[in-house]
Amino acid sequence: MKSESGLKLAYLCAVLNAVIIGFSFLFTKVALEHANPVDTLTHRFAVSFVVMSIPVAFGWVKFKFRGKLLALLLLATMYPVGFFLFQAFGLQHASSAEGGILYAFTPIVTMVLASVFLKEVTTLFQKVSIFLSVSGVVLIFVMKGTDFDFSNFTGIFLLVMSSLAFAGYSVLVRSLLRVYSPTEISYVMLGIGFVSFSAVSITTHVAAGTLDLLLAPLTSGSFVVSILYLGVLSSLVTALTANYALSKIEASRMSVFANLGTVVSIIAGAIFLGEEITVHHLIGSALIIAGVIGANRLGRKKVTA
Template sequence: MFTKIALEYAKPMDTLMYRFAVSFAVMSLPVLLGRVKLNYRGKPIYKALLLATMYPLGFFTFQIFGLQQATSSEGGILYAFTPVLTMLLAFVFLKEVTTRLQMLSIFLSVLGVVFIFAMKGGGIELSNMTGIFLLFLSCLAFAGYSVLARSLLRTFSPAEISYMMLGIGFVTFLAISLTGHTAAGTLHTLIEPLASSTFILSTLYLGVLSSLLTALLSNYALSKIEASSMSVFSNLSTVVSIAAGAIVLQEEMTVYSIIGSLMIITGVIGTNHWRRRQSESRTFQSERADAR
């Protein structure tokens, strides 16, 4: 929602540049003050650069151009399938095994999101295929990030990965934005969006909460649990949106939104419950084998 608001005042690449300028600047403060320690010496930087091409570069580029041609509801439906893509990639590249009960739980959360959007009258319009394809690529990029980050977090700390991602995002989008404006002779228009308080508030939300905080928390979660288990939490954003609308905006809480939310929550809990049960079973079997 905040991305679509920001796009009313600035071009896609300008929006991304401002977004990551805010997130990188905010995280740079504790780094410069020595509160956050970073050490990249002797670590596979090239793999971290590959990670940054997926997230934030690939994810946000595909997302912001996709949202120009597709609706928010279409984006919501497509993003619900991100845990499924993550599960498949994690199985192929990380050899993460997902039980049938975990699979059913993941699909239940996906169906919950689709059910809510479908009942609201939202759907996927074939006339928006370009936007839909770009949003799908955005989902695929995020799934790829989740899998690769899971592997890299054995070597890097969550803060190191997050800071590099945000820094690369800022530098890349700044270079693209400046190059585009210079070629078009519109460099003077780059700061025009800053005259709008709405744009500034949207950018602060996107930079601090949607980029910085999300990167730190996602990377920390990926250092603790499987990629597929972490990814399914993204579907809770639909539940949070419904709850916020009912509490803050006094919007009506419909029966279908309650049913869909329960499906999503049950799916998220089930995915992680059966992950824990599987882990406990493996530990028990290992202990029995050692005892023998």
């Protein structure tokens, strides 16, 4: 039986995760003014991996890899590698609003996968709550005047694959957390992410003869600050908090917290960018928050696996 203190910490980690991701949109906008998406990912995961390698090098964090190594590799392939690459290339063919709408459906996909592979049971109230949260995000983007172009098959397909990758990670990590600690899994995720994004970025620049452009953004103070936030907080800390939360909370219930990032990004945009908060923002945010609370508090059942 999960301890009450462990659950409270897990929920705190889930909320912290959503807050950090919500603010990450601001820093991503700044970073992308100086580098393309893949180069930004390379710098981001280089920072996160180097920072986490420090306590590992000093022996403050111990690792003991045992069994299920292929599953661990598959996990990192899903997230962060698959998720971010599908998202980056998908957004080259589709709008960020379309990406936001499709990503909002991730909790539903996670719920289905978790019920199939983890035998997680959700009540009717929880299902309704998850759909409520998704509808809040969709409302916000639709009321912004988003024109969803279904003829844009490439962009939509890649963004759907991005959501599937994240849902797959949420489900697979629950199984791996029975073998590995959240810290061990996070370190592997960050390491494989760093190697993968670096390989794609360097290969692309070498082929184009623009390798010097990879390090050029580091001369910008705003880019460095953004990368530090994205690398340390939005990659390292979110990996640790998400993996810890998933060790205590079912994947179907944890996934709905991701939509809280939309609420945080609205607040961040209003505070730092002077963006207007409208009635549909308030209604959509209320639906998201109600959905998160409902999915985690109403009619909970024990996991059968």
